[in-house]
Amino acid sequence: MYRSSSPATAPVPTVDAQHAKRWWALAVLSLTQLVVVLDGTIVNIALPQAQLELGLSDGQRQWVVTAYALAFGALLLLGGRIADYWGRKRTFMVGMLGFGAASVFGGVAQSGMELIIARGLQGAFAALLAPAALALLTVTFTHGKERNTAFAIFGTVAGTGAAIGLLLGGVLTEFADWRWCLLVNVFFVLAGLIGGLLFVTESKAPGENRYDWAGAVTVTLGLGALVYGFTLAEHGWAELDTIGFLALGVLLLAAFVVIESRVAQPLLPLRVVLHRVRGGAYLIQAVIGSAMIGGTVYLAFHLQIVLGFSPLTAGVASLPMTVVIMFCVPFITKLLPVIGPRPMMIVGPLIAAVGLFWLSGITADGNYFTQVLPGLVILGVGMANLFVPVQNLALIGVAPEDAGAASAMANSASQIGGSIGLAVFTALYSTAASAQAELDPTAPLAAFTAGYSVVFASAAVAMLAGAVIAAVFIRGRKEELMPFGEASAAVHVG
Template sequence: MSAALRTHNRWLALVVLALTQLVVVLDGTIVNIALPEAQLELGLTDGERGWVVTAYALAFGALLLLGGRIADYWGRKRAYMLGMIGFGLASVWGGLAQNGFELILARGLQGAFAALLAPAALALLTVTFPSGRERNTAFAVFGAIAGAGAAVGMVLGGVLTEFADWRWCLLVNVFFVIVGVIGGALFLDESRAEGDNRYDVLGAVTVTLGLGSLVYGFSLAEGGWGQPTTIGFLALGAGLLVLFVYVEMKVAQPLLPLRIVADRIRAGAFLIQLLAGSVMIGALLYLTFHLQIVLGLSPLAAGLASLPLPFAITLVAPIVTKLLPKVGPRPLLIGGPLVVAASMLFLSGITADGTYVAQVLPGLILLGIGMGFVFVPLQNVALAGVAPHDAGAASATANSAMQIGGSIGLSVFTAIYVAAVPSGGNPLVGFTTGYSATFVAAAVGMVIASIVAATLLRGGRARLRLQATGAPIPHLG
């Protein structure tokens, strides 16, 4: 194959992988706008309504590390194709669900197959663009889609709910899957980890149950942080995760080689990803509720009202891509979260009698600008310097941080919302009081993300530039 044809195929592979990232991320939010109609048709309780979102993010985040290792050992293209097909079948089941239990279970299966699909796609991107300027561009595209995908999901969900039916928010995935399977078969090359590849079964069990218990414990906090069940599941989750770390230190072929997270810069990127995920998945749900319940927008209007967010990310992404090699990722990942925090504080000023233009639109634009500065460099930094043998595991860790952050964020924000809503009085005033409290909490989280960047992303501008461009790094640790 000629060099020109290989380069052409690499960019077509990027299109396929970027599409995969879009469908995985937007499925975390596409049902948000459809939830009110789905709740009425299927008779969901408020708790079940929340689990339609949480089931996807929880299964996705809890199984990502296992999915990453399966991709490394079994073959990344093979895992990608199986993940795509399974994701499509689960989407069809959810779209045809006749009750809340079926819908929640289908969403969990979507998350499970996404946990196989997402790390395979990101690992394929890593080995397809190993270094240099092309890698920088590829990861900028991938990161921008990761940041915009949640908002795109809200828009698409609004259009489908308004003009078709809420069920099409799930059935639409079939079209993405068909394109992904055909494109994957044509343009993706198989790769896998070399050497002795044995699955870490004990590690898989402890991390899956640990993350699941932790997220479930946070979800129970809605009824009170001091309840025995809340404390019990949080403690169980923390204990299992400690056990997981111990197992990873002892086994020959760990599910998550601790060398991946031992590097200070990479660990900082994972923490920032966790906090950013809490905002993009958790806080955006309450913004959706405000648009529809308080402002009275239709699903379509609510979806269109969220368009400034992906537009702002798209406009900022090329600017950040040019800045990244010049200034390195550290200034961007310090300033970006502060802009996001400012947007959350602005949105916390919403009132029951306010307007979209005055109280929501400026905050959405600020949020898009901030997230553009966060997501474009973030995954590149998180995966720079990772050995090919660990590409799937590192990709899974990056994705897992985002999804677990979203799951925990949604649970924590729900608990804060319930605690903040006053009893009695005008219900719309009560709703906005609760929404405001969640936005303030999100702002605090993003300030912490900025502090993490300032503290952990240190080590010299030259090294950080290497992290951002994917050039060889002499020492990581």
């Protein structure tokens, strides 16, 4: 006898479709994080070829990296607010589309200015993507073991992104063309858009919210003027335009602070950065950004231009630092609850400085295994000691309503530090290289290594300053500095 199935008697599905959808969403969001981090380094290996083809000056070459980091860092806070207020999935999808379009624009660029503009647009849309992805992850996995697993996967992808970028950049530049370092993003974007449509659920912050446009404009213009001023310093620190842009940047950032202290819904609540430990963590992240972004760019130049490595070999030769970091992280994570974060935050920069000082000893006739590899290994050990605790310290004592701003500030500090650091390093490189070229015009490689050596030495000094910052700001009992319990920070490399 035939019996119809009513809703009450229909069999209950054995597979939790919603549960499976969450893990597919994690894959999509992790892919987004990979693209954002990867694009910070993928063009580094391609820069020598791009410079030759497009006729870039050394200043323009630097801006191919700086434009991405500066736009990304300066707009992250606004991007997080847009995601919360406008809708996180909507922001994610728009960010994906814009990032893909900017990548295509950069991939077909016919001049240095077009490439720089494209990289800036990539950074701007990445500033929408990154906070939207993190917010979506937060509301998709709300508690328990699954949340810890999701964040561990997300953090691991972020941690390997920089290394993948260097390696993929080398493969594409050597076997295809440097332009594919940008065009390859189209495949990631298509996967992200399809996955976003299928698996990501919309959410937004409750209540009536208002954008802090005055704060967004002043901080973006202020940081831009500051970085541009440092860029002009390669023509002279006492030049009127250099002083003018640096002064303008400082004034605009001062105006930003005044605005944030007065508006009802600030882009960056000042209480987030005025906390002693958090403020110290942000300063240290800026130092890390300057050393990592500036250092890896000039390392790529040395490997290819002076040592004559192919793009692929240069990409592989850049990996030991990241391998060492990933190897050390599990051990340092277990050690963290025993000794607390403060010793690591002081010792880490000191070890990293030793590695950078080692790299500063490069010569035109030196070799990779004695002059470069040991420095990368030592630098990796130092950075591992920083990456484990710094992310958690950047969020210590944060109220729930400030968590998004604090997280965005942590990432912004790294990107802005990298932008300013690279601008300063480029000015120092130009001065040292020009001085060496005047001494011996017949030895261009010696001029290059003289400039690179000054960059690595300057980055080492920055790391020493980071150790001092940690000693001054990261204070308190171990228990007070570890409210997060067992160390579980997501590791961000690069």
